[in-house]
Amino acid sequence: MNLLIMGPPGSGKGTQSKLVVEKYGLVHISTGDIFRKAIKEKSELGHLAKSYIEKGEYVPDDIVCEVIEDRLAEDDCKNGFLLDGFPRTIYQAVKLEQMLEKLNKKIDHVLKIDVDPYVLVKRRAGRRVCSNCGSSYHLEFKPPVTKGACDKCGHAIVQRADDTEETAFKRLDIYLKSTYPLVEYYDAKELLRNIHGFGTIERVFFRINRELEKYDNH
Ligand code: AP5
Ligand code: MG
Numbered sequence: 001m002n003l004l005i006m007g008p009p010g011s012g013k014g015t016q017s018k019l020v021v022e023k024y025g026l027v028h029i030s031t032g033d034i035f036r037k038a039i040k041e042k043s044e045l046g047h048l049a050k051s052y053i054e055k056g057e058y059v060p061d062d063i064v065c066e067v068i069e070d071r072l073a074e075d076d077c078k079n080g081f082l083l084d085g086f087p088r089t090i091y092q093a094v095k096l097e098q099m100l101e102k103l104n105k106k107i108d109h110v111l112k113i114d115v116d117p118y119v120l121v122k123r124r125a126g127r128r129v130c131s132n133c134g135s136s137y138h139l140e141f142k143p144p145v146t147k148g149a150c151d152k153c154g155h156a157i158v159q160r161a162d163d164t165e166e167t168a169f170k171r172l173d174i175y176l177k178s179t180y181p182l183v184e185y186y187d188a189k190e191l192l193r194n195i196h197g198f199g200t201i202e203r204v205f206f207r208i209n210r211e212l213e214k215y216d217n218h
Contacts, residue, residue: 001026001212002105003082004191006182007113009171010124011197012204014136016113017084019205024212027076030084031064033134034071036160056167058088058174065095072099083107088179093186109215110186111208115197117172124168128157142201 001024005013014030021028035053038046045067052059068086071077087093100106115123126139132155137144144151162171186192193211197204 001080001108002100003080003109003111004087004107004186005082005084005111005113006179007197008115008117008120008175009168010120010127011113011115012123012201013084013113015142015201016111016204016208017082019201020111020208021082023209024080024082026080026082028082028084029068029071029077029086031059031067031086031088032084034067035059036134054161054167056162056170056174058178061089061091061095064088065092065099068092068096069099072103072105087182088175090181090185093182107191109193109212110182110191111193111195111211112183112186113195113197113204119198120172121168124163127160127163129160131156131158 003020003024003026005017005020007013014032017028017030020026032053035046035049039050039053040046045063048063049059058064064086068083072081083096087096096107123138123141126141128137128139128144129135130137130150130153133150133153135150135152136142137150137157144157146154148157149155150157183192193215195204195207195211
């Protein structure tokens with residue numbers, strides 16, 4: 001099974017992706033995570049991506065597409081993958097289709113997480129990520145066992161550089177203008193699965209499973 005997850009910044013894509021890939025044995029491909037890792041490693045890609053991400057802007061389509069094309073060709077994608085944060089523009093979606101055609105693959109479902117803007121602000125404001133391994137937490141909804149430290153590696157948890165109030169609004173605005181048109185694009189292909197994103201992490205995951213099982217039975 002090959003999946004795609006979309007939704008506004010802070011809607012819970014990364015959080016749900018972790019649970020979905022574990023349950024269904026898929027590879028998690030998050031463009032945001034790939035860029036943050038590249039920035040940390042100070043690679044050429046990281047250098048390119050940094051200026052855009054910190055301003056809350058999208059990285060240029062061609063750079064992102066190249067990253068994904070290389071990643072999808074890797075061996076571990078053979079048994080299914082979940083794309084988180086890609087595609088984000090119609091251009092990227094068309095490119096993705098061409099890449100998958102070459103690999104003789106297709107997307108089976110597009111999970112769209114819907115969340116109220118008020119909830120988004122709250123989720124993003126409380127988000128903390130590990131400065132070392134990138135694991136994600138929330139001060140109120142998913143706190144680490146030890147205050148301020150990552151459960152997995154013990155390093156300090158920090159606020160993401162693009163989680164400032166200023167970039168938060170800019171990111172939502174860009175999402176609505178550039179990414180939201182994908183809803184119609186995938187709806188026309190009958191791939192869109194709407195998931196209510198309110199409620200607890202477990203509740204949202206339950207809805208995703210219910211949706212996927214529905215299609216599994218047909
Ligand atoms: P990316 O990292 O993908 O950021 P994003 O889309 O802005 O989404 P987020 O990661 O901020 O939110 P999320 O939906 O994953 O929510 P999370 O699970 O963390 O991309 C970053 C940047 O990279 C982009 O802005 C762009 O510059 C660039 N980029 C990436 N891909 C690109 C592309 N294709 N093209 C161009 N540029 C690209 O949850 C948020 C918080 O809420 C967490 O603290 C979590 O614990 C908590 N939470 C989650 N679910 C719940 C729940 N149900 N109840 C309570 N709390 C919850
Ligand atoms: Mg994310």
